[in-house]
Amino acid sequence: MNRSSVTEFLLLGGLETSNMLWIFFSIFMVVYMLGLAGNLTIIIVIRADSRLHKPMYFLLENLSFLDVCLTTVIVPKMLDLLLSTQKAISVSGCFSQMFFSEMIIVTECFILVVMAYDRYLAICLPFRYLVVMTKPTLVLMVVVCWAMGLMYSFTFHILVLQSSFCGPNIIPSFFCDGSLLVKLSCSHINELQHFRQLTGLFVGPLPILMVLSSYVAIISAIMRIHSTEGRKRTFSTCVSHLVVVTLYYGTGIFTYLIQPMMENAQGAMNHILSSTYTVVSPMLNPIIYSLRNQEIHRGFRKIINQNILIVA
Numbered sequence: 001m002n003r004s005s006v007t008e009f010l011l012l013g014g015l016e017t018s019n020m021l022w023i024f025f026s027i028f029m030v031v032y033m034l035g036l037a038g039n040l041t042i043i044i045v046i047r048a049d050s051r052l053h054k055p056m057y058f059l060l061e062n063l064s065f066l067d068v069c070l071t072t073v074i075v076p077k078m079l080d081l082l083l084s085t086q087k088a089i090s091v092s093g094c095f096s097q098m099f100f101s102e103m104i105i106v107t108e109c110f111i112l113v114v115m116a117y118d119r120y121l122a123i124c125l126p127f128r129y130l131v132v133m134t135k136p137t138l139v140l141m142v143v144v145c146w147a148m149g150l151m152y153s154f155t156f157h158i159l160v161l162q163s164s165f166c167g168p169n170i171i172p173s174f175f176c177d178g179s180l181l182v183k184l185s186c187s188h189i190n191e192l193q194h195f196r197q198l199t200g201l202f203v204g205p206l207p208i209l210m211v212l213s214s215y216v217a218i219i220s221a222i223m224r225i226h227s228t229e230g231r232k233r234t235f236s237t238c239v240s241h242l243v244v245v246t247l248y249y250g251t252g253i254f255t256y257l258i259q260p261m262m263e264n265a266q267g268a269m270n271h272i273l274s275s276t277y278t279v280v281s282p283m284l285n286p287i288i289y290s291l292r293n294q295e296i297h298r299g300f301r302k303i304i305n306q307n308i309l310i311v312a
Helices: 021-048 055-083 091-126 125-134 134-159 176-185 188-205 204-224 228-236 241-263 268-277 282-290 295-312
Strands: 006-012 089-092
Touching: 006 091, 006 176, 021 055, 021 282, 021 295, 055 091, 055 134, 055 282, 089 091, 091 125, 091 134, 091 176, 091 241, 134 176, 134 188, 176 188, 188 204, 204 228, 204 241, 241 282, 241 295, 282 295
Parallel strands: none
Antiparallel strands: 006 089
């Protein structure tokens, strides 16, 4: 049973004494709004254009939805704290933010694995692609991804609720990061740390290895294509996903592996860099996916033209 004496946590991301709080607030606000607009546009375009009702875009739609959820769980409170003199969040508010953010992050890890598998089938086994990637199979894969995220977050949340927090109550981050919250527990800390370590292998290295194995097979298949133009065209179908995966796992590795080993050097800049995992990446994903994707461009132009005709 939780017998905590702490009633609130202080989210101190290292900018408390900065004279540029309004600038940081404006930057995070712009990034949040751009990410929200970009991901919602991706969802609307895919929903509206029947030509985009394909497995790859169904998965992209889910990724965009996850990005909208993640930034909405974290950024509004972050913006509020940037300009507030009291950098506090209630214990229940912190636990809720941690629960949903952890669930979404883990779910997104496995959605990216499914997207890599989709590209593997499309390039390496094209004749089996439509047989395997049916709508029921896609829905089942996405449901399993959400179920794994939910089970992970729910189990960790139960362990946290059974722990006591007696002080200190300072979380050196812009949001309630579970890996930092664990260090503040004055009970069950071994269970919490063991859970994070064991499940960290499942939600960290395992998805990365699965994505890497898919891309090893993809690159091998591309190299066997005799035509240079054919290799370029085939590789272009998965380059967006490869960039997103690199950005997502790269910032994740920095946040959860490299940054904790730099405790003596931690400061505002480190916390700003770690925020790319939850703020900047969701903003860049729709840009990366739509930058060179002609099908999304056509879908977007179709919606614009239809709205122009309606107005006219």
